[in-house]
Amino acid sequence: MTSPTSLNLDDELKGRVQQLAEARRRSSHWIMREAIAQYVEREEKREALRQETLVAWNEFEATGLHVTGAEVEKWLSTWGIDDELSAPECHKSRLAAGHFASVQR
Known part of the structure; x- marks a missing residue:
């Protein structure tokens, strides 16, 4: 209508x-x-x-789990070749997740 x-x-x-x-x-x-x-x-x-970004940020703040941009770039650079890497595993940040919250806001 x-x-x-x-x-x-x-x-x-x-x-x-x-x-x-x-x-x-x-x-x-x-x-x-x-x-x-x-x-x-x-x-x-x-x-x-x-909204997806906010959910991801909140999850990172709660868990500290992440992958770095360099890790993602390394993985993506192998797409489509014979020795394609597996997706990088999430790991804890060296800095506490709460520190990032105070820096970002």
Whole structure:
């Protein structure tokens, strides 16, 4: 189901939308709906990544388990070759996880 929504656009942006619509042989309405849909999809993905990052950070703070960027890069550099390495194992940080929390915030 759809319902009407109104937007106030300044004349310059409205003109740009109309020019793009003409160039693409679409309606201004279609251009605006497509732009909003793409924006919302992109921002939903960003928010999901942000939430996953917070969960991972909280897990790290609680356990101290991690792999370093260098360990991951070494592992990834072997993908697709005969001597492909196994994924690196998580290990405890030399610094207490609580120290990272105080540094990051």
